[in-house]
Amino acid sequence: MTKGQKDNLFLLVKSLTKSEKRQFKLYVGRLDVNSDSKFLNLFNILDKASRYNEAEILKSGIVKKSQLANVKAHLYKQILISLKLNPSHQNIRSQIREQLDFASILYHKGLYNQSLKILDKSKELALQNEEKNIAYEIVELEKIIETQYITRSINNRAEELISEAENLNKLNVIASKLSNLSLQLYSIILKSGYVKSDAESKEISTYFKEQLPEFKISELGFREKLLLYNAYLWHSFLIQDFSRCFRYAKKWVNLYESNPEMIQLNPVSYLKGNQYLLEALYFIRDHSRFEKAFLDFENRISQKDFPKDDNIEGLCFLYLNNNRFNLFFMQGRFNDGLDHLDDLVKDIRHYQDRIDEHHIMVFYYKIASLYFGVGDYKNCIRYLDKIISNKSLKMREDLLCFSRVLNVVAHYEAGLDYHLESLLRSTYKFLLKMNDLHKVQKEMISFIRGLPDIYPHDIKDAFRGLHQRLKVYEDHPYERRAFLYLDILSWLESRIENIPVNEVIRNKYLAESKS
Known part of the structure; x- marks a missing residue:
């Protein structure tokens, strides 16, 4: 990669949409003193540049070499603040977090009753949207305030808050253990791939059982069930039980289909669930269900109400193309796959800063396999050499x-x-x-x-x-x-x-x- 592609500030500037750039300029322009500031001039230079070139920036005379690092850091911070204020980046989590901040400010000003009212509404919103970590923070602040400002019977209120805190803490601990387990299993499969022997399979299964927390499925909410299915899915992938992978990936997707409002809140997790479902179907060679699941997935993410942002756009590109090529492989339509190659290679360059290197190498392997399938061995070798x-x-x-x-x-x-x-x-x-x-x-x-x-x-x-x-x-x-x-x-x-x-x-x- 070139130096320009590695510069974080340059990448951030280039990731901005036209509306985000316009909002940034309005944001910094609210103060006249910013109209000719160094950081705004630097923004304009980076916005017009095709690659990051420090020598050209210094040659422009807008900033001295000794000042450049600080100006870049300030510009980076200002862009993030501007993005935070953009309605397109506001979600339930940020709204709840903002209300918690407001309640904290009111508490420190001694306005306890106002603070408690905001906390009560925020807690309800957090629980509705499975934001139990924030809900726990809210309860803890409520406990602090109640010790200083008694609004109801202290006994009843204390028992209520203690019960809420204990229940939330229990669920948060289960969620944390499940997410840790999933992450560890994911790390193993990325590093070593599938198990290679009975001994490895037994070792992985023993580790999985030891790390799996105790739970009652009836007491788990949406978040905990999702993490549970995730952990079981990665365990199944590792031991190459792909039919079991399909079952848990299906549970994952069905959980979202039964709670469609959660797709809006956690679109990335919904995309991943569909990716694992399609991958499992590909591995068990279930052609008909793969084709239907792929078509359903393609239709769902193309709908106008499906969440959109840069991260989601990159993941949709990754998952759609990965499974489209798997479909070509399953059906023996290698020539149809070649017809998509020019667009795919162009898009890989476009998205290379949003998808990790590993997934790019997977694309190269699929491209090599397409060339192998049509007998173009030299191009097959060319892409394999990239890996x-x-x-x-x-x-x-x-x-x-x-x-x-x-x-x-x-x-x-x-x-x-x-x-x-x-x-x-x-x-x-x-x-x-x-x-x-x-x-x-x-x-x-x-x-x-x-x-x-x-x-x-x-x-x-x-x-x-x-x-x-x-x-x-x-x-x-x-x-x-x-x-x-x-x-x-x-x-x-x-x-x-x-x-x-x-x-x-x-x-x-x-x-x-x-x-």
Whole structure:
């Protein structure tokens, strides 16, 4: 990335919409003293610039080098204050937080009764919208005020506040433990991918049971249930129980469908729930339900009442395109996928500051897989190299491993066998280092290494033999992971039948759709 893309202030300025820029100028222009201020002049320069260039800023003469850091920090703060005042960035949480601030001010001025009235309304709003952490803060402030300003029977009021505090604290503790558990499981899957053995599966399941807090489902609210389903979902993903993943992702989405007002309050979580639902359906190869869920998801987020902001826009791009390409893979429509590539690559550049590097690499793997499916092995290798040569990617070891395996197969198919032996050795060493060498991978590497010794008239029999050896792993609890990243069996069938791999996959899809 260029320096301009890394400068936080520059990125913030470039993220502003026309209306946000207009509001910012109105906000700073409310005081005449700001009309020719250094920070406003800096804003105008950054707004017009295509990239961040410190030398050009200093050359303009608006600020000295020794002042630049402070002016940038001040401008950054002023932009955030302006955005905070923008109605488009106001939500229930910020409104409740604002009312809590008002109540605190009134309390410190000794206006206890006014403060309590605001707190009572704010607490009700917080509980209605599952903002139980803020609700707990409100109760704690109410307890402080009640010790100084007794408005009702102290006994009844004290018992009421104590009961509320204990109940909220209990639910907040459960929510915190569940969110911690989900985060830890998510971290494991990003770093190591799925479990690779019974021992790992047992270790993960034991950890999950030990960390799962005690609860009664009847006592849990929307927030706690959502976190519970999230934790179960990540556990299911890790142990590769994808049918169970589907069940909990469905519970997650249904929770929102039963409480539609929560979609407006937590749209990001709603998007993630749909993404996990579609991912689980893709893994269990449920074509019909995947297609319906994808269409429902696409229709829902395109509705006018669906929340909109920069973060949501970036996530919608990510999830829609990720699952659209999964649909192409399931249906064997690789050429249709290629028709979308120019727009996808352009959009990746547009959204690269809103989506993390890992997801960009996943897109590159999908693009490489599309090229592999249509027989364009050189472009396949080109996109795989973007992943393999990325030295900063420290997560999703499974993505790194299968990128190398597909890279070996693509080199073989492209006829680039002049350094295939060294490529095989480096891939083998990498898989060993990652402790990710499974039977499917061993069979693949061993087979390709031995191809030069096979006579041309025996090659189909060799492919048939490999197909038979790999077929037994298709439903293996740990080996099947290989088939999620690379449809090796369809590739072998394409070589045996002398037809393109995308045609093999397409025929399978059509046959399954009829059954």
